[in-house]
Amino acid sequence: MSHQLKGRGEEGDRSRRSPSMRRTHGAKKAPGRRRAQPGQKERAGGSPGSGSPRRKQAERRGRLELPGARERRSAEKTCRGRRKKDGRASLREQRAPSKKEKEVRRKEETWKQLKKHRSSSVASSTSSGESLSEEELARILEQVEDKKKLIASMRSKPWPMARKLAELREAQEFVEKYEGALGKGKGKRLYACRMLMAKKWVKFKRDFDNFKTQCIPWEMKIKDIESHFGSSVASYFIFLRWMYGVNLVLFGLIFGLVIIPEVLMGMPYGSIPRKTVPRAEEEKAMDFSVLWDFEGYIKYSALFYGYYNNQRTIGWLRYRLPMAYFMVGVSVFGYSLMIVIRSMASNNQGTTSEGESDNFTFSFKMFTSWDYLIGNSETADNKYASITTSFKESIVDEQESNKEENIHLTRFLRVLANFLIICCLCGSGYLIYFVVKRSQEFSKMQNVSWYERNEVEIVMSLLGMFCPPLFETIAALENYHPRIGLKWQLGRIFALFLGNLYTFLLALMDDVQLKLSNEETIKNVTHWTLFHYYNSSGWNESVPRPPLHPADVPRGSCWETAVGIEFMRLTVSDMLVTYITILLGDFLRACFVRFMNYCWCWDLEAGFPSYAEFDISGNVLGLIFNQGMIWMGSFYAPGLVGINVLRLLTSMYFQCWAVMSSNVPHERVFKASRSNNFYMGLLLLVLFLSLLPVAYTIMSLPPSFDCGPFSGKNRMYDVIQETVENDFPTFLGKIFAFLANPGLIIPAILLMFLAIYYLNSVSKSLSRANAQLRKKIQALREVEKSHKSVKGRATARESEDTDKSNSKNGTQLTKGTAHHSASQSQTLDQKAQGPGASSSASKTVLPASQHLPVSRAPGVRPDSGQARPQAHPWRSTSGKQVWRPPH
């Protein structure tokens, strides 16, 4: 009876509402379909769906109900005059409060009405028909919303495609049929418009995401490498890309604030001695061999420190170039420090969850180690090998914790290895020192050969090439765990490079001191030359003497430019050596192996030469040290960053090509995520170390008297004092002077130390608490396990499921919420609604049973007015219903 009535009611509704209707003929089919729905709706509600639609839904329902209510009033006018008033009053009342309350009240209202309807249906059958239709409306609305939710979450349902398609079609048809029917007039149009906008917005968001991915430079290249070589090789390229980004910013800073203003507004080339090639060098200044050494015209260009004039302001903008030069030099370091530390911190945030992996070493290895991205048989082979080795490693770890064999021999070998490596390091350090000394002698001599001029670079490159393999050979003695061995290896190569760099720096410092000591005499010579030139006899006194041509003025050796040139040369030679190594060591080797394999007596590919592996650690360390050189040199050679940007750009393409064409993946694939921070740490160390010499030169060496933006000053930082005195109001100058007072600085430093100490202790205690909590969780898990296993053995499998929820509410809750954030938000919604929903047990059950009233087919149970409260979770006493993920 109810079906018929309902059908009729709907029919009646529809005919009145005809302008907004599209398909009236489908109305009769509706009940049957709706009856079929409960099952799927339950799933739809229980499975992960977004939380926010619910609130929207509530809102929309509140709005959409108005036409329905109006409808109802008109329909009821004839037979139920009194009740109509009640309904209207309640409806109005419900419009006022906040959304959440609205929903609760609306539900209660519905129940009240249901009861009324029931009684009224007893009274008269016709009125019951009308009222049922009204109730239907709300039901349909809910269903439509549910369907929409289902459509939205369809893609994340673990169903086969056929079922998804069928469900989706059904849901779409349903929505299409009833969506229009429920709204009317303005509300409907608004609704349609909003839906359209939402769709457009989603599409736009997706497109924008795609666009963003496309905008990441070399993303495709790196992904390509990743899919062939796994993520560890890709991590180097990501690091390279990051470095390129940092260098681009530095480049923008230096070019935008120093070089371009100087080129545009500074005095042109040839106007003053520091901007002119000296007479003695003039004829060879354009030769390629001279230019290649960054002498000649390049030396006297805006690329180097010496070119800049010490005028306080330049051009019509009155741009304070010396000040800008100094501030840019400082901010290069400031920015680099900030960005390195920030990325380290963000990496660290990602690694906080890694503590978990200790609990699941083998599980993770088993279930997540296969990289499904691998689509290349070589990579797959290597992945198999690496998985096997990692399993073996873990087994070894497991066994090694128990036994330790012949500890004395191991210790002896380790000490021996360290001794050998320290010898190597000292030897290489001395070699570099010796070579730098020699090169200083060579620089004084005339007509030195090409080798003698480039000896330092060649020796350093050779050391960088041959020492790491030597270290690796020695490290085989130590018999470390491979992972620790790798770290040692990285540290040693780092020390080698560092030693090299520092011996190089010391030698350079000697050079600088020598030049500084000569400076005084040169200053006198210059002075006297000019003096003689202007005062010498034999010139017509009436005509003012033309100034001495800038090329003829004797000048000092400008140690800053010399330092800059040294770094420039080192960078370029380093780049060339890297490229040549790649070409010879990788590409030619690969060609040889590939093509000579046809006519060779053994298998070249599998046997001795084989293909080269991509040397991740060496490449990353090379990159880091190159960056250190850039940081050190950029103050004295502003053009260095530009060269480095070019270098990084070319090496990105070149190495990508080389990797894809001639390398095979690494045998030992180490975790990219962890080592990344290790690299960052090394980078930070290098940054700090390269900060030292620059700070030393700025703070304690007098600048050259006739070149550079700070010439004529006692120290480079005097430029700040000068600016403060001349350009700022006097009270600011006083404040600065006060701030620079040692009486203030020392307490500030002390305060900083205290802060560091405090923060350090806080973080220590936090990490201790963290470890303790982890231990507790572990213990809890053990207890839980044993508890469960006892229960599991005691009870049958069916009852076990229900027991779980009773025995471990808390964990169930965390699991449930963690797995289904959507259901969590629903729970929150419900918490706000239902005052009774306070116990954790009922909370966990909520997501499932919350949809029970919705899922029931409308009209199937006319007595639902009483049955409903029973179905509601917070009134039900049974907390045993556990939500199960849909199958």
Add this chain to the structure above:
Amino acid sequence: MPAPVCQLLYCTTVIFKDCTFFTRKEIMRLFYRYQDLAPQLVPLDYTSCPDVKVPYELIGSMPELKVKKLNLREDNPFRQRIAQVFSEDGDGHMTLDNFLDMFSVMSEMAPRDLKAYYAFKIYDFNNDDYICAWDLEQTVTKLTRGELSTEEVSLICEKVLDEADGDHDGRLSLEDFQNMILRAPDFLSTFHIRI
């Protein structure tokens, strides 16, 4: 003669779009790819939704799931399982629907839960809704190509069960598995096939 144009009904792609994590363009690309696997079996004109299945031998020839025919080594150790899980009858023969479904689940956009559910099914070799010791052994053997000794394999299985088995019943239920995979740092990045 112009190149043959694959046709997929417009509304079909719209529906697929709602069921998968792909845009229409990507769906078309997958369709081309599907068609490419068996040009003689799959018609270019898909407007009438023919009931076509591409046999497993051809599905397995895709790069990500490839079989090396010469020495019979497998590239993706689980390619057979993947095909079986996503096919309708568990025999590895796939319709276009199954094919799209597979790529949708393995796509970047798919949520962790969905991936975990299917990963569980993939590792559950005997389809009994639990990953038991036998399943684990199979997994290890496939992952390492049988290069580990039996003791090592059994040790690994023991350790895995020890770590992940929440209720000590000697096998992993879906819940255990999800609980474990929830904490895996690189599950999302590795359980993923690009199209």
